[in-house]
Amino acid sequence: MKELVETIARALVDHPEHVNVSEEQQRETRVITLSVHKEDMGKVIGKQGKVATAIRSVVYAAASQQHQHVRLEIAD
Numbered sequence: 001m002k003e004l005v006e007t008i009a010r011a012l013v014d015h016p017e018h019v020n021v022s023e024e025q026q027r028e029t030r031v032i033t034l035s036v037h038k039e040d041m042g043k044v045i046g047k048q049g050k051v052a053t054a055i056r057s058v059v060y061a062a063a064s065q066q067h068q069h070v071r072l073e074i075a076d
Contacts, residue, residue: 001070004062005032008055013040028069032059035075044074 002023010016018037023030036044045052056072063070 001030001032001059001063001068005034005055005059005072008058009034009036009044012043012051013037014043015040030063030068030070031073032070033073033075041074041076 002021006019006021009019009021013019013036015037018040020035022033022035024033025031034044043051044055046054052074059070059072
């Protein structure tokens with residue numbers, strides 16, 4: 001899942017070298033945290049959060065196929 005988030009985020013931003021994705025396990029849920037360059041935050045979130053929602057939908061769909069529980073957080 002970490003690689004999927006990283007690939008999507010790098011395609012969206014102007015500073016792909018500043019994309020950082022970390023992953024940790026909290027009970028039964030895998031928490032993935034995405035951080036990007038300050039100037040790219042709007043591109044990752046999108047208007048009214050539509051891009052962030054779309055990224056989460058893709059990640060959650062991929063996780064459900066592998067019978068995993070995932071939460072995606074976007075760090076500011």
